[in-house]
Amino acid sequence: MLRKVSLGLFVVLAACGSARVIQRNQNGGVIELQGDRGKAMEDANGQMASHCGPNNWQITQEGEEAIGTDTFVREDTTTDSATSRNGRRSASDSTTTGQQSTRTATAWRIHYQCNGAAGGPPPGGPGGPPPGPQPGAPPPGY
Numbered sequence: 001m002l003r004k005v006s007l008g009l010f011v012v013l014a015a016c017g018s019a020r021v022i023q024r025n026q027n028g029g030v031i032e033l034q035g036d037r038g039k040a041m042e043d044a045n046g047q048m049a050s051h052c053g054p055n056n057w058q059i060t061q062e063g064e065e066a067i068g069t070d071t072f073v074r075e076d077t078t079t080d081s082a083t084s085r086n087g088r089r090s091a092s093d094s095t096t097t098g099q100q101s102t103r104t105a106t107a108w109r110i111h112y113q114c115n116g117a118a119g120g121p122p123p124g125g126p127g128g129p130p131p132g133p134q135p136g137a138p139p140p141g142y
Contacts, residue, residue, distance in 0.1 A: 019044035019110075024051060028060070028113030037108065044110055052114035061111040071102045
């Protein structure tokens with residue numbers, strides 16, 4: 001019964017995905033996707049929309065990023081024993097071998113920015129009216 005429960009839990013967890021905010025400021029941020037990428041991306045889209053407004057953000061970079069290192073250590077011990085033919089003497093020998101490997105740990109991350117955060121023109125066009133009096137405006141000091 002325990003095996004069925006743990007297998008069911010594994011299947012449920014494997015189908016899950018989530019997005020975790022790594023860094024955020026007024027201009028955008030970085031979100032890390034964990035688990036199922038499709039589900040995690042849905043979560044990330046919701047978080048970016050709540051931060052910047054619906055459909056008011058843009059992904060600027062996406063992919064695996066190095067986030068540190070993982071070290072794996074393995075140790076194997078073997079024991080060998082021998083007894084003399086007459087059974088009076090016995091000896092045992094033990095050998096331990098070790099192996100260590102290190103790899104770069106990575107995570108899938110999305111960098112995004114809120115629209116209008118890149119210092120570009122404000123929404124509604126690249127500029128307003130030119131400075132100075134406008135045609136049809138009253139003269140200065142009127």
